[in-house]
Amino acid sequence: MAYSKALTSPDGRTIFVGVDHDAEFKMHPSLFKKILDSGKSVGFWYEGDGSDKSKIGKLPWKGSWDNLVKSNSSDFYYALFSNSLAGTSRMIDELTNPNKTIFDAIVDAGDSVAHEALRGNTSPRKLEAFLIDVGGSLLQEAKSRMATPVALKAFFKKGTGLMWPDNWRSAPTKASRVAIRANKTRLNTILQRPGVFFLGKDHLKTLQSIRKDLVFMQHNTAKGLNHGN
Numbered sequence: 001m002a003y004s005k006a007l008t009s010p011d012g013r014t015i016f017v018g019v020d021h022d023a024e025f026k027m028h029p030s031l032f033k034k035i036l037d038s039g040k041s042v043g044f045w046y047e048g049d050g051s052d053k054s055k056i057g058k059l060p061w062k063g064s065w066d067n068l069v070k071s072n073s074s075d076f077y078y079a080l081f082s083n084s085l086a087g088t089s090r091m092i093d094e095l096t097n098p099n100k101t102i103f104d105a106i107v108d109a110g111d112s113v114a115h116e117a118l119r120g121n122t123s124p125r126k127l128e129a130f131l132i133d134v135g136g137s138l139l140q141e142a143k144s145r146m147a148t149p150v151a152l153k154a155f156f157k158k159g160t161g162l163m164w165p166d167n168w169r170s171a172p173t174k175a176s177r178v179a180i181r182a183n184k185t186r187l188n189t190i191l192q193r194p195g196v197f198f199l200g201k202d203h204l205k206t207l208q209s210i211r212k213d214l215v216f217m218q219h220n221t222a223k224g225l226n227h228g229n
Contacts, residue, residue: 003028006035007204007214013042013194015217018201021084025055031219039196047199048079048116051087056198065197069117069189075182076118077130080106081159082179088160092152102155103127103139105147115182135174136162169205184210 004027006017015038019025027035036059045065046053053061083091091113095105107127111119118126131139138159145151162175171177183206190197191211208214 002026003031004201005204006031006217007207008038008217009211010213010215012038014190014192015039015042015196016190016204016207016214017196017198018204019047019052019056019198020201021052022086025052028219031217034217034219035196042194042196045190045195045197047197049087051084052198062195064116065190065195065199066116066186068193069115069186071117071182071185072121073118073182073185074126074129074133075178075185076115077113077122077127078163078179078182079115080113081134081156081163081175088156092149092156095147095152096149097147100147101143102145102147102152103131103142106142115186117185130178133174133178134159134162138162 004018004020004025006015006027008015015035017027017035039059043062044059045062046056048064048066050061050064053059080091094112095102095109097105100108103124106113107122107124110122114122128139131142136158138155141155141158145155159175162173163179165172165176168176168179171180183203187203187207187210191207
């Protein structure tokens with residue numbers, strides 16, 4: 001298993017630690033010690049609902065950095081299709097109701113299925129706008145299919161596939177463009193803020209493309225310094 005990597009600002013007060021949401025968290029001990037030492041002064045932040053906290057460790061968390069994001073955009077329903085495998089499974093369990101359409105089940109779930117930035121501002125109108133923007137006939141399917149486990153699984157599989165194809169960075173689909181917009185808003189919120197921010201490993205490349213002075217942190221090895229395995 002590859003070690004997790006981390007980016008740092010030149011002054012060392014802003015650090016981004018990459019996490020694989022669907023795998024064990026593993027980081028070179030000397031690098032993790034550097035991160036722990038830095039976090040004592042600037043604080044530790046987890047991503048989303050904190051599902052990664054248990055595998056990272058019992059740190060003095062300040063909270064979810066997603067709670068710092070402010071936006072009323074319907075783009076932030078993108079959280080529906082941006083979960084780990086376990087997170088999607090939990091969402092399907094929450095939404096399952098054979099007496100409701102998928103659309104109505106999502107509306108009734110309210111804030112619990114939207115990104116933190118949209119909480120308190122979810123609405124049928126915004127959900128409809130989001131599904132139109134995502135495309136792929138998802139709005140029609142959400143309004144016509146009942147919220148059974150089988151239908152929900154197919155709905156989330158389709159939405160996730162549209163939003164996160166292998167080449168999503170090149171924005172090949174309407175859904176991937178929604179995700180890119182939302183993620184840029186999220187990442188810009190913490191880009192210049194002091195803190196140690198744990199987040200999905202795929203964000204590291206995006207962060208480096210936005211803020212050019214970020215560099216990979218190095219760890220000590222018998223042969224010198226390294227930021228890889």
